Amino acid sequence: MSTFREIKEKVSGFVKEMLKPVMAPVENFFAPYKAKWDQFFYPLTHSWQVYSQRNPTESRVISWIFSIIKWVFGIVLLIILLAYFGVFGSLPTSEELKQIETANASEIYTSDNVMIGKYYTENRTTIKLDSISPYLITALLAIEDKRFFEHSGIDLRSWMRVFKGIATNTQGMEVVLL
Secondary structure, eight states, X not given: OOOHHHHHHHHHHHHHHHHXXXXXXXXXXXXXXXXHHHHHTHHHHHHHHHHHHHOHHHHHHHHHHHXXXXXXXXXXXXXXXXXXXXXXXXXXXXXHHHTOOOOOOEEEEOTTSOEEEEEOSSOOOOOOGGGSOHHHHHHHHHHHOTTGGGSSSOXXXXXXXXXXXXXXXXXXXXTSOO
């Protein structure tokens, strides 16, 4: 009975043999660029080969970690590209985003402008930003993101705290401030 590795090698060999007529011109086209790429990264690859020969276990672990990072990055990039090209549905234009209408409550008035009632699924009222107290905005920012004005929109320190909490499987990481 064949092991999984033997079956994998047979299948990959078969696929490579089937794709050889298609891939040969592509490989010939990219050969000069690949040579320049290899020459540029030779010091790094050579150092990695020396390290992996001296430390085979650690190098295998590091290779797995970088492989996982590479796959996660590739999947995220693929999802972004698929969303950009509209595979999940079309993205709204900037004009559509500027003209979003929220579902406000319907108000019923009598002829002498006395409100009888409101009908709503969610009781929303549209107001302007100028009519909101600056203390409310400051309080919201203090609760949600105390470093709001210190980062560009992505708080890397908070992301690292989340990843640390996931990696160590600890709860309550949102309370601990870095």
